[in-house]
Amino acid sequence: MKYVHIGINVTNLEASIAFYSKVFGVSPIKVEPTYSKFLLEQPGLNFTLNVKDEVNGNQVNHFGFQVETQEEIDHHKQRLEQEGFFAREERDTTCCYALQDKFWITDPDGNEWEFFYTKADSEVQSEGCCVDI
Numbered sequence: 001m002k003y004v005h006i007g008i009n010v011t012n013l014e015a016s017i018a019f020y021s022k023v024f025g026v027s028p029i030k031v032e033p034t035y036s037k038f039l040l041e042q043p044g045l046n047f048t049l050n051v052k053d054e055v056n057g058n059q060v061n062h063f064g065f066q067v068e069t070q071e072e073i074d075h076h077k078q079r080l081e082q083e084g085f086f087a088r089e090e091r092d093t094t095c096c097y098a099l100q101d102k103f104w105i106t107d108p109d110g111n112e113w114e115f116f117y118t119k120a121d122s123e124v125q126s127e128g129c130c131v132d133i
Contacts, residue, residue, distance in 0.1 A: 007048040015108040022083040064114035073117045077103045
């Protein structure tokens with residue numbers, strides 16, 4: 001397998017293309033009136049935007065990128081804040097049975113994106129982890 005594919009529904013294709021172009025650091029490889037496709041080599045991701053008249057709530061909990069170092073977290077957070085995004089940061093938080101540093105950003109339709117670095121495994125899940133974001 002080369003690519004993981006994720007397709008999400010969006011209400012404003014232009015705003016979503018602008019958002020994801022900044023997040024991914026690349027432009028889409030295909031843009032149609034109701035569709036856009038990004039193809040990322042690292043990580044191997046085929047990510048599509050599909051226009052719908054209405055998007056009712058967040059149909060998934062969240063999306064995320066796991067990185068390998070604290071420096072990567074800091075780099076992506078700084079890069080996205082320079083693009084004008086508000087990044088909600090969490091340091092030394094226990095989530096998903098792991099001790100993590102992370103930050104969150106939100107796309108134009110309310111989908112949450114997590115960038116996280118796992119420092120160590122944990123014996124506990126933690127109340128409220130990855131819910132009601």
